[in-house]
Amino acid sequence: MSKKYSGIVVGGLIVLAIALIVAFIKWILAIAVFGGGIFLVLAGMQQQNNWVPQWAKKFSPGTLLTSGILISFLGIVFLSSLFVSAFSPDEKNSSSQPPKTVEELNSEAIPIKIADKFEADENGQVKIYGKTEPGALVELYQSSSSVANEIVDNQGYFSFEVDADPNTTSEYQVKVRKDDKTAEKRIVVVGPTNHAIQLVVDTSIKTTKDQTTLEGTTEPGAKVTLRLDNKVLASKKADSNGKFEFTIPTSKSGSFTLTSEKEGLNANTATIEVERVLSAAEKKARYKKSCKNISYKRLKKNPDQYAGERYKARGKILQIMEGLGQTEMRIAVTKDSWGYWNYDDVIYVTYDGTTDFVEEDVVTVYGEITGSYTYTSIAGWTITVPGVNAKYIEK
Incomplete structure (x- = not known):
């Protein structure tokens, strides 16, 4: 070489x-x-x-x-x-690979052709259909519960009919089985779109009246029903402009429900909260009614025992003083055996505000007992009498 x-x-x-x-x-x-x-x-x-x-x-x-x-x-x-x-075995072919998806398993098993989504008609009817191997058993499930099943025809077609509620979306599973081969497909069923009926009404009412007019608007021709404690009080149809009104009892606070209904639309319900507010006259009447008469002997004995209680007394003004927007009075509240006012049985009254009364006027006082009241007389004597903070003073 x-x-x-x-x-x-x-x-x-x-x-x-x-x-x-x-x-x-x-x-x-x-x-x-x-x-x-x-x-x-x-x-x-x-x-x-x-x-x-x-x-x-x-x-x-x-x-x-x-x-x-x-x-x-x-x-x-x-x-x-x-x-x-x-x-060692190749990692790519080892058992550590992630599990196969339903679609991957289906590709290796029985074939199934079906849409991913089905929509209901206006009546809520849904037709679910597809194709697979002739003679296979097809089952329809919802939330692991069997809804329907059938054997596929000789051309491989199958179909089911289900109902769907308005404005809902539901998931179903279609399972196919033939011999040892199986397949599964998840589908979605969409219910019909059904809009809620319009209902406009004042849901919070404050009133001093025993009866109040309730007004509102909805769809023209809709049936409007008024209820109190689930009891129907009245029902009527809205006019051509969708307007309606009811006269509701408002002598006391309460909750009313108002429901508007019309074919082709979802019913709409509103809750009306009514707060009965007392008028000035009602407040005065209730306050006066809550005041009670107490004999002067009992009151004089221990005024502090009655502190905070509402009290009513009628008597003669012995002395009246006004200043800085406040009025103070000494009032004799009992009469002697001759019918004359007893100047020893006196209450000391304070009142926020001024009045038109003068000395020797006979008035009725409604107020709250404050307990013992001590003052010094013109003669220099220290005197203790029951004290009253008046809410109302009338002739």
Whole structure:
């Protein structure tokens, strides 16, 4: 062989050797580590033999043996990991792959052709249909409950009819089975669109009247029903402009319901909260009614015992003083056996505001007892009498 071709061969062998070294570098390193450990173990056991190099003879046999065992063990671990990696199943084909979807399983099983969504007609009727293998059993489920089933005809067609409520969306499952093959498909059923009827009415009413007019608007011709405690009070049709009105009892607070209905539309219900507010005259009458008469002897004995109680008394004004928007009065509230007002049986009345009354007027006081009231008379005497904070003073 000429020198030219010998060089090419040698070069090729060198390249092949480098490629093998690169490809098997992990194996070479692992074998080298294991072999180095075995060498140290043998050198420790036969340290005096001529084949043991001089550098190894500088260490004690125990050091060589211990080091050799550790390095050999590392080599074994390295080689074991390489064997496991080389001969374990491919990860791409391992069982760690995610589970197959229903669609993927279906592609490997019985074929089924069906739409993803079905819409109801205006009456809420829905026809679900599809195609699969002739003779297969098709079952329709909703929330794990069987709705219907049938055997597919000889052309592979099947269909079901279900009802759907207005303004709803429901999910169904279509399951197909034939022999050992199965398939499943999820579908959506959409109910008819049915808009709610318009209803506009004041839902919060405050009134001082025993009867109040309730007005509102809805769809023309709609039936409007008024209820109180689930009892129908009245029912009428809205006029051509959709207007309606009711006279409702409002002598006390309560909740009314108003429902508007019309064919082709969803009914609409409103709750009307009525708060009966007392008029000034009613408040005054109720307050006066709540005040009670207390004999002066009992009241004089211990005014503090009655503090906070509502009280009514009629008597003669002995003294009246006004100032800074406030009125104070001394009123005799009992008469002697001759029919004259007893100036010793007196209450001390305070009132926020001024009045047209003068001394010697006879008035009726409605108010709240404040307890004992002590004042100094013109003569310098300290006098204690029942005190009353008046709400109303009348002739």
